[in-house]
Amino acid sequence: MLLYRITGSKYAADLSGIGAAITGGRWNKKGTAVLYTGESIEIALLETIVHAPPMLVLKLDLLTIEIPNDSITTIKTKDLPPNWMDYPAPSILAEIAESWIKKGVNIALKVPSAIIHSANNYILNCSHPNYRTKVKLKKQQDFHFDSRLNS
Numbered sequence: 001m002l003l004y005r006i007t008g009s010k011y012a013a014d015l016s017g018i019g020a021a022i023t024g025g026r027w028n029k030k031g032t033a034v035l036y037t038g039e040s041i042e043i044a045l046l047e048t049i050v051h052a053p054p055m056l057v058l059k060l061d062l063l064t065i066e067i068p069n070d071s072i073t074t075i076k077t078k079d080l081p082p083n084w085m086d087y088p089a090p091s092i093l094a095e096i097a098e099s100w101i102k103k104g105v106n107i108a109l110k111v112p113s114a115i116i117h118s119a120n121n122y123i124l125n126c127s128h129p130n131y132r133t134k135v136k137l138k139k140q141q142d143f144h145f146d147s148r149l150n151s
Contacts, residue, residue, distance in 0.1 A: 001072070003037035003108075003122050004044040005063040006143050008052075012061035013140060017126035026089035027097040027111060033126040034101070037065055043119040049149065050115060064139040067124065071107040071134065073100055077117060085114040101125050107134060 005012075011019065017033030024030035038044035041062065048060070075096065083090050100109050107130060109123040124135060 001067050001069050002138065003039065003065045003067060003124075004041045005035070005037045005065060006041070006044045006048040006060055007063065009059040009061045009142070012063060013137065015065070015124075015126070015135065015137060017124070024094065026093050026114065027109065027121075027123045028101075029094045029098055032098060032101060034097070035065075035124040035126055037122045037124060038113070039120045039122065043113055043116060043121065046115045047113070047121065060143040060145055062139075062141050062143040063137060065124075066136040066138050067108050067122070068130075068134050071128075071130070072110050072122070073106045073108070074110040075112075077112045080112075084112075085117065087114070089114070097123060101127065104128055107131055 015035055017035045020028050020036060021031055021033040025036065028034045036047065038047055081090060081092055084093060097109060107125055107128045110120050111123060113119040113121050125131065
């Protein structure tokens with residue numbers, strides 16, 4: 001399966017999840033390395049825009065990442081608390097993901113996007129035993145950000 005990530009060029013090739021470990025996020029606690037990806041370029045762009053206005057990041061890259069189709073755990077909206085999409089994110093979401101990470105069964109956690117509920121993000125468990133061998137950076141390219149999105 002192919003996934004997408006749009007991020008600052010300076011650290012784009014780093015798939016270690018260290019950035020998420022430093023800051024924590026909706027689906028991870030501080031100290032836990034995960035990589036946030038999207039099922040489409042469009043949802044990856046929206047996720048980038050809400051977290052760091054692209055005009056603050058001078059140069060962006062689009063990553064195409066391949067993961068095994070058989071290493072995905074899915075969380076459906078109906079299995080989440082009613083406030084799952086709130087900002088700031090309820091801490092229960094990071095707890096759900098932390099439990100999944102500790103089990104180490106799959107590389108990816110498929111979760112609904114808080115921005116577009118019909119779209120999905122994939123949280124990659126950077127500490128999974130097969131992460132380094134099964135997660136492949138297939139393509140890295142410059143991403144042109146249309147400045148009209150900042151208006």
